[in-house]
Amino acid sequence: MTLRHWSIIGIIATAILAVMLPMYALAEAERMDSAQAQLLQESIAQGEITYAENCVICHGVSGEGISAYPSLNNDGVRQMDYTDLVKVIERGRYGTAMAAWAVAEGGVLNKMQIDQLVAVIQHGDWANTAATVDKLGLAPPTVITVEISDETLAELAALPHGEVISAALPVFAANCAGCHGAQGEGTAIAPALNDPALRDKRTDAELNRTITNGVAGTLMAGWANALPAVDINNLVGLIRYFDEIPAGAIPQPELPPIASTNAEVIAAGANLFNIACAQCHGTEGQGTQMAPALNVQSFLTQTNDQAIKAIISKGVPNTRMPAWGGRLNDSQLNALVSFLRSWEPTAPAVAQPSVGTGGQGLGPPWLRGQ
Ligand code: HEC
Ligand code: HEC
Ligand code: HEC
The missing domain is CATH 1.10.760.10 (Cytochrome c-like domain)
Incomplete structure (x- = not known):
């Protein structure tokens, strides 16, 4: 090859490089951008869980605010300075229910968790947060209002x-x-x-x-x-x-029922009951020495759906009754309520001493398995 050939190749190579380099740089920038975007998505996903565990009870499943507590899902809060948002969450607002959350201020959240919460507020999608709260079963009890004529x-x-x-x-x-x-x-x-x-x-x-x-x-x-x-x-x-105020003057609010009569929902509840509850409450809900009967009129007629759901979700402190809220999601809790409610028409008035389920505490061994 002559020198001239080489210089032509050089020119062509330079030209190719001139085209390729920016393309490469662009691809690299895109790769970085998508890495950043992925990091942000991961922060938001973590932040949603922290939000569900710590903030939902006042600011609501979708950041809508509950009773006197302010909403966070508005542009005013979303567009607050990053540092101002961090500061509010770290230090709280003195003299209000908004506590200081940073470990350094006596709270329970570290710097990274607070950053993730800010990511939820500024860049998150509140519908996703609501779904995360539901999945964790941490939705706060429905706040009722009462109509007075x-x-x-x-x-x-x-x-x-x-x-x-x-x-x-x-x-x-x-x-x-x-x-x-x-x-x-x-x-x-x-x-x-x-x-x-x-x-x-x-x-x-x-x-x-x-x-x-x-x-x-x-x-x-x-x-x-x-x-x-x-x-x-x-x-x-x-x-x-x-x-x-005379008795009966204030109407009792109608609580929205939770229990479904849909056979599939009840079957899903029955399935969960067998897995998670039967060992203590008995396969027919008749009770064992470990736990009281649930399949009795006295319990079912006197306890509304909301209360049953709250007991299952929050457990009974200082007893063997675990809190299932963190392990079962909202629809699973509702399915369990539906299953327990399905016993009501046939439940015995008084808990029957049970035999025949093979569990513990069901009478003397010779009576079991009958
Ligand atoms: C016990 C109720 C309660 C809990 C729990 C709570 N907050 Fe608040 N939050 C408030 C109240 C009340 C205010 C308004 C304070 C005020 O009057 O300035 C507030 C204000 C805020 C603000 C400022 C809103 C604005 O408009 O300036 C942010 C941001 C915020 N909270 C985030 C959070 C986060 C994140 C969590 C969970 C780590 C949380 N809060 C938990 C009650 C609560
Ligand atoms: C989101 C739930 C919630 C709402 C809404 C609410 N409270 Fe409370 N209130 C509480 C809790 C929880 C306590 C107990 C605080 C404590 O542990 O000291 C309380 C305590 C009180 C106390 C003190 C009781 C005592 O034993 O000293 C009064 C009074 C009170 N509330 C009045 C009201 C009034 C009036 C309203 C409506 C304007 C109201 N509350 C709305 C949850 C609420
Ligand atoms: C490790 C044993 C155990 C398991 C598992 C268990 N429970 Fe319980 N449960 C108890 C005990 C003990 C109590 C009584 C608590 C008390 O003393 O108030 C109870 C109480 C209850 C009550 C209130 C009954 C009443 O009369 O007030 C309900 C409802 C209930 N459990 C539902 C469930 C459901 C649904 C499950 C499964 C998701 C479940 N439990 C799993 C031990 C258990």
């Missing part, structure tokens, strides 16, 4: 403290009943407010302070920003005068 309010207004009671009840029904119960009788998640002991123990000023500022580190939010002072004063009055 105008006629009822008019009747209550005629009571000695009727002015305060009838002004406070709609506020209570809309904001407090979901946690404290329609009659202030308390629920699994919040104490009774219609309790004479509470009235004796707390002055009006103390009750007012609790409602205004909340109780740090609990579900009890401060209502200073959500309710005008006059409403809070009336609520204190309502707590004082709860006993003056």
